[in-house]
Amino acid sequence: xxxxxxxxxxxxxxxxxxxxxxxxxxxxxxxxxxxxxxxxxxxxxxxxxxxxxxxxxxxxxxxxxxxxxxxxxxxxxxxxxxxxxxxxxxxxxxxxxxxxxxxxxxxxxxxxxxxxxxxxxxxxxxxxxxxxxxxxxxxxxxxxxxxxxxxxxxxxxxxxxxxxxxxxxxxxxxxxxxxxxxxxxxxxxxxxxxxxxxxxxxxxxxxxxxxxxxxxxxxxxxxxxxxxxxxxxxxxxxxxxxxxxxxxxxxxxxxxxxxxxxxxxxxxxxxxxxxxxxxxxxxxxxxxxxxxxxxxxxxxxxxxxxxxxxxxxxxxxxxxxxxxxxxxxxxxxxxxxxxxxxxxxxxxxxxxxxxxxxxxxxxxxxxxxxxxxxxxxxxxxxxxxxxxxxxxxxxxxxxxxxxxxxxxxxxxxxxxxxxxxxxxxxxxxxxxxxxxxxxxxxxxxxxxxxxxxxxxxxxxxxxxxxxxxxxxxxxxxxxxxxxxxxxxxxxxxxxxxxxxxxxxxxxxxxxxxxxxxxxxxxxxxxxxxxxxxxxxxxxxxxxxxxxxxxxxxxxxxxxxxxxxxxxxxxxx
Amino acid sequence: xxxxxxxxxxxxxxxxxxxxxxxxxxxxxxxxxxxxxxxxxxxxxxxxxxxxxxxxxxx
Numbered sequence: 203x204x205x206x207x208x209x210x211x212x213x214x215x216x217x218x219x220x221x222x223x224x225x226x227x228x229x230x231x232x233x234x235x236x237x238x239x240x241x242x243x244x245x246x247x248x249x250x251x252x253x254x255x256x257x258x259x260x261x262x263x264x265x266x267x268x269x270x271x272x273x274x275x276x277x278x279x280x281x282x283x284x285x286x287x288x289x290x291x292x293x294x295x296x297x298x299x300x301x302x303x304x305x306x307x308x309x310x311x312x313x314x315x316x317x318x319x320x321x322x323x324x325x326x327x328x329x330x331x332x333x334x335x336x337x338x339x340x341x342x343x344x345x346x347x348x349x350x351x352x353x354x355x356x357x358x359x360x361x362x363x364x365x366x367x368x369x370x371x372x373x374x375x376x377x378x379x380x381x382x383x384x385x386x387x388x389x390x391x392x393x394x395x396x397x398x399x400x401x402x403x404x405x406x407x408x409x410x411x412x413x414x415x416x417x418x419x420x421x422x423x424x425x426x427x428x429x430x431x432x433x434x435x436x437x438x439x440x441x442x443x444x445x446x447x448x449x450x451x452x453x454x455x456x457x458x459x460x461x462x463x464x465x466x467x468x469x470x471x472x473x474x475x476x477x478x479x480x481x482x483x484x485x486x487x488x489x490x491x492x493x494x495x496x497x498x499x500x501x502x503x504x505x506x507x508x509x510x511x512x513x514x515x516x517x518x519x520x521x522x523x524x525x526x527x528x529x530x531x532x533x534x535x536x537x538x539x540x541x542x543x544x545x546x547x548x549x550x551x552x553x554x555x556x557x558x559x560x561x562x563x564x565x566x567x568x569x570x571x572x573x574x575x576x577x578x579x580x581x582x583x584x585x586x587x588x589x590x591x592x593x594x595x596x597x598x599x600x601x602x603x604x605x606x607x608x609x610x611x612x613x614x615x616x617x618x619x620x621x622x623x624x625x626x627x628x629x630x631x632x633x634x635x636x637x638x639x640x641x642x643x644x645x646x647x648x649x650x651x652x653x654x655x656x657x658x659x660x661x662x663x664x665x666x667x668x669x670x671x672x673x674x675x676x677x678x679x680x681x682x683x684x685x686x687x688x689x690x691x692x693x694x695x696x697x698x699x700x701x702x703x704x705x706x707x708x709x710x711x712x713x714x715x716x717x718x719x720x721x722x723x724x725x726x727x728x729x730x731x732x733x734x735x736x737x738x739x740x741x742x743x744x745x746x747x748x749x750x751x752x753x754x755x756x757x758x759x760x761x762x763x764x765x766x767x768x769x770x771x772x773x774x
Numbered sequence: 775x776x777x778x779x780x781x782x783x784x785x786x787x788x789x790x791x792x793x794x795x796x797x798x799x800x801x802x803x804x805x806x807x808x809x810x811x812x813x814x815x816x817x818x819x820x821x822x823x824x825x826x827x828x829x830x831x832x833x
Contacts, residue, residue, distance in 0.1 A: 339828075430819055433812035440809055448790075455793055464798055468805035471786035476813035478827065483816050485828035529808070541828075 205299040205356070208285045209251035210258060211235040211343075212332035220334040221254040221284070223267045223457045224450055235332040236367070237301055237343055237360045244359035249297060252287025256459040258303055258336040259443055259466070260284040261311050261531035262513075266459035270513045274316055275555055279510040282312035282531070285346070289316035292346040299347050299356050303333065305340045306435055307505075307535025313346060313547035314558025315510035319353045319575070320346045324566050325542025326371040328357075329364035337442040338369070340435065340539060350575045353546070354378040371566075378572040386500075389571060391419040394503035394562075397428035398534055401520040403508040405557050409550035410504050413559045423498055431487045431537035434480035436529075441477045444469030461528065488541040495564035500571045504534045505547045505558035535560065544568025546575050597672050605670055605678040605700050612698070613665065619658035625650050629703060639694070660688045676702040779803060779810075 207213070210220040212231035219225045233239075238248055253271045255263060263271035263286020271286030273279040274294035281290045285302030289312025292300045302309045304322040313320030321344045328343050335341055345356035361375040393414050399407075414420070425431070444451070444466045451470065455463055494501075507520055507530065517524050538545050543565060547558040563571040608627070615623035628634055632645040636652075643649045668682040677700070684694040783803050787794035794802060 427819065430816055433815040436812050437809060437816065440805075452791055452793065455795075455798075460798070460801070464801040465805045467787070467792055467794060467798070467802045468809055470790050470792060471783065471802075471806055472809055472813065476810075476817065479821075480813070480816050481827040482821050482825040483819055485826055486819075486821060488828060 203246045203299065203352075204249045204297050205241055205246045205301065206250040206252050206288070206291050206297045207235070207238060207248065207300065208254045208288050208302040210254060210303060210334040211238055211251070211301060212334075213238065213248065213251055216251065218334050219251075220258065221256040221260075221265055221267075222459075224454050225334070231332065233332060236329040236364050237333075240360045240362070241299075241301075241356065246299070246356075246359075250291075252285075252291055252300060252302075254287055254302075255284035255308075256462045257334075257443070257447065258284040258305055258308055259439075259462045260286075260528075261307060262286070262528055263289065263312060263315075264513065266461070271312075272513070273510045273555075276510070278512055279555065280315055280513050280515075282315035282506070282510065284308040285312050288312060288346050289318065289320075292316065292348055293318045295348070298349075298352050299345055301343060301345055301356075303330075303336070304342045304344060304535075304539060305336045306439060306539055307532035309342070309344050309346065310505045310535045310545060310547040310558065310560060311531055313549065314505035314556075317549040317551060317556030317558075318346055318348050319350060319549065320344065320547040320558075321353050321357055321568075322539060322545045322547075323357065324544040324568055325539075326369045327373070327544070327566070327568075328360050329362075329367040329370045331364050331366035331370070335446065337439050337446075339442070340439065342539065342542075350382055350572075351379070353575070354382055354572060373566070376569045378569045381569060381572040382575070384572075386417055389499040390421075390497070391417045391500045391502065392421040392423040392498040393419050394425060394501050395422040396424040397432075397537070398425070398503040401507050401530075401533060402504055403518075403520070405509050405552050405555070406504040406507055408552060409557045409559050410502055412550055413548065413561070414502055417500075417502070419502060421498070423494060423501060425494065425501075425537060426490045427483075427487060428537045430483060431540050432533055434483045434487070435536040435540040437472065437476050437480040438484070440465060440469030441472050441474075444472075484540060487537075491541060491543070492565065495567075499563065499567070501562040503538070503560045503562060505560045506531055506535075507533065509552070509555035509557045538562055541565075544571075546571075548575055598675065601672040601675050601678070602670065605672055605680065608700065609668070609670055609680045609698070617662050619656070619661055621653045624653050629701070660686070662686070663694070779807060782806075 210218060212218050212233065212235045214232060214234050215230050217226055217228040218231055234242070242248060253265055253268055255265060256267070260283035263281035263283040265271070271281035271283070271290045273281050274290055281287070281293070285304070285308045288300035288302035291297050293316030302312070302320070304310060309320040309322045322342050323344050325342060330341055330343050333343060345353055345360070347353040347356060358375070358377050358379055363372040364370045393410065447466050448470060451458070451463065451466055458466070508518060511518060511527055515527050518527050519525070520530065538560060544563050544567070546561045548561055549556045549558050561571060561575065611623065612627050614620070615627070628636070628646055628649055630646045634646045634649065636643040636649045641652060643652055663684045663686045666683045666685065668680065670678060670680045672678040680698040680700065682696050684696060686692070686694070780803060783794070783799060783806060
């Protein structure tokens, strides 16, 4: 199983960037992070490191150095942060599992915005050894996945004590996989009220209501002083973060993302008395919430106040008050991670954008709530994730119309020997190929030379049983039978692969626009029926054509396309 | 308009040896203002004198 990691995990041979410019100057890590080692020991294969908000001080997924992580449901929207690349990569089906970190919500926010599952385990449950820190007493690592099973599988193989992380507890592995199908099993599920029912847009309210309905939850409980808990988490975060980066702030302030630098400068100026008070309040709040968990087992709360905002959006309006987006996306996640509670973010597939709900359990009892993940969404979110993974839009009417028009244009050019149009419709690339009745042509130049030298006579043909199928918005295959009066008794079979290439124009523009015509791979073969040439060279050509057909150029093109799409998320 | 918080930002930057440039000062001040407002929210919560810190805890 392939997986990828937020680029604050040490990967042997790479500098651990943590989303920064400064860390690129660090020496290469000599060894993988513990969680990578455990995933690979279980058979997973690390395929890349992912974009993130600088030094994990971020809820947006934007990065001043590498650009934003984009939302797989709408590239103009935020992926959420700081584990934005992890959310993008899993939500966009580039990898089934990614790892990220969560200090104040950095797993749960991208999970919510990208419509996937994310697990922030109990504090100390998963080792953080050989990952770049942010706030030691708040940092958690955890997995993202598109299914509950993958999430549980990753979590289970990463569990276990690790003396190389002082916060990692010495608890035995408590497998969650066997518990997934147990349902809620008598668990007492409640909805977080008060603070957690404020500052929400309608989609967040709807998402919590849907999960509550699926779990049969009607009881509302209030986490006392949640607003103060969020405030205390804010103070601890900004001051511990400033302490971590103080030397870098002094020596290389211009190499920070300005938004991160300015907050860390501010954090360095906060008097210690406030930090001490925040830490004392933290224990009080923890004791109160643990008391609350005497009467309930699971609490539901929104993961984010809204679905993913637009990239670069500065403000949003919550409860009638215009607030800055960046610090307020995590207002519902911060009080929970503040005291290390285990939380899974589950996606609710609303339209047009998904949004997540937090399923919160008592400390170290997260595994007991595992059954809620599947039951809580009635399987709908998993199906939505799976559909995103497996389903491609086939024969979208507008795309089918575009390709049909281009197919007809090609056919008209073919029978009239309009060489200019034929040349235009083939991609100018050495890998473009064309198999004809008596020639196998490799590369655009060979094809163009053939066109230029072919007699114009005898090209008229009748086509039959044409089938055009489009896959997504940029790929199509056209198949047709054809007959020529000059070849009585023979039937020709032709297949064309149509790809929309960016260099042919803006990919979002219609295929049918002449200025943005897609270039095409064409595979054309005319079989002689009955009988075939006995020429051994022709037989060899046929064999070669057969091999080429098995190496379908469509697949090659899709792989190339996939790599191009992967680049923004996996290479940053 | 400069006020006591501007003075504090300037003094703290000097004391902490932070190379604060003029262009950054308004954003730093704005962030500090938010942080101090949140800090006051925490400070206003009464805790007993023997309240223990949760800086380090285990589960």
